[in-house]
Amino acid sequence: MLKEITKIEILKMPNFPFDADEKAVSLSFLFRLVMQKKGLFISITMVFVVLSVVTAWVLPNIYRSKVVMIPTSVLDGTKGGNVGGGLASLIGSSSLQQDHRTTLAISTLKSRLFLRNFINKYNLMPVLYPNEWGEKGKEIPPLRRHIMLQHAVDQLNELRKVSLDIETGNVSMSVEWTDPVLAKDWVEAFIYEVNRKMQNDSVRREEKHILFLQEKIAETKVPEVRNSLSILLKDSMKTLMLASSGDEYAFHILDPAEIAAEPVKPKRKIIVLTGGMLGVFGALLFIYMNFLYSDPRK
CATH class of the missing domain: 3.30.1890 (Bacterial polysaccharide co-polymerase-like)
Structure with missing residues (x-):
């Protein structure tokens, strides 16, 4: 059975609360501290787990x-x-x-x-x-x-x-x-x-273009210019025909789209697992900070 430790006893430990090599909080110290406050550790962790489960359950399927x-x-x-x-x-x-x-x-x-x-x-x-x-x-x-x-x-x-x-x-x-x-x-x-x-915009645009070219062809007397305008008119009429020929313009x-059988969100297992990990770290931090700032005579 682990011996219950007090703050005064731990403060007298060599290199407390650091290891000489790692300069980090000793795992053995944390383990003894958690075992001493295991009720509090379990309670805090369970609060986080319950909150994560509730969150995962409440979030709607996407x-x-x-x-x-x-x-x-x-x-x-x-x-x-x-x-x-x-x-x-x-x-x-x-x-x-x-x-x-x-x-x-x-x-x-x-x-x-x-x-x-x-x-x-x-x-x-x-x-x-x-x-x-x-x-x-x-x-x-x-x-x-x-x-x-x-x-x-x-x-x-x-x-x-x-x-x-x-x-x-x-x-x-x-x-x-x-x-x-x-x-x-x-x-x-x-x-x-x-x-x-896209189709309607293209049709309106080409109709205006065709009307403009037809007016210019009627006004123009120079054969070379008329030929050039006729070529442009032919291209515009071809574009208009293509734009009007089908529904899949763009x-x-x-x-095709299908009705999804399974939701993509939320990732409930990940939410609960993350909540549990946060609960463990939160409990460790709370117990350790509570120990550091508590009265050493207790």
């Missing part, structure tokens, strides 16, 4: 739905043949050529205006803020509604991740949410909306 795509500019042979260029510039790589359509699509996905319109179109405020919005959304003052919408844009931006595979040029996008069905629906909606917006889906 599910991830992911889609893998390839830029359609690669499929239809448009300029900027190296698919990763524009995307790579967004993640800090300049080794690839620029793909303007893909860069614009990714920039659109990341833009606050696109996210704000997405939230309004799909009525996500009651989903993102069920307690504050809910049925009382109409009663919220305009300024407060605007502030909450800005926070919702930031939150949705954190939930949605876009990444590029440099080797294959594939683009991946994922959404994390507490409802696996909603996560899948949002991923699909993001792709649909960015393709639709991205073609390779691996």
Whole structure:
């Protein structure tokens, strides 16, 4: 049975509380001190463990739905043949050529205006803020509604991740949410909306371009200039035809999103294990500091 130690006895020990070689707190000393205060040590550790278990249990399950795509500019042979260029510039790589359509699509996905319109179109405020919005959304003052919408844009931006595979040029996008069905629906909606917006913008742009070229051709009398304008008009009409021919204007889906079967967060075992380790270190620190600052006559 270990002999109970007092502070006066320990203070008289040689080299207390350090080892001569390591200059660190002696493990044997800590062991004897913990055994003397084992009730307190176990209590503090258990508090941390219980708190970590409660935290791990209370945290909601987070599910991830992911889609893998390839830029359609690669499929239809448009300029900027190296698919990763524009995307790579967004993640800090300049080794690839620029793909303007893909860069614009990714920039659109990341833009606050696109996210704000997405939230309004799909009525996500009651989903993102069920307690504050809910049925009382109409009663919220305009300024407060605007502030909450800005926070919702930031939150949705954190939930949605876009990444590029440099080797294959594939683009991946994922959404994390507490409802696996909603996560899948949002991923699909993001792709649909960015393709639709890019397509509509391109069609409007080319229609204006064609109208402008037709007017200039009608006004121009110089044959060489008319020929040059006709070539430009032909290219614009080809671009308009391609833009109007399909729904996958910016991205073609390779691996569609699925409903996640298992959550990706929280890592409950890691949370509990971390809580237990913090409890052990916290108990050791508390017992040691309590010993150092306690009355040596006790």
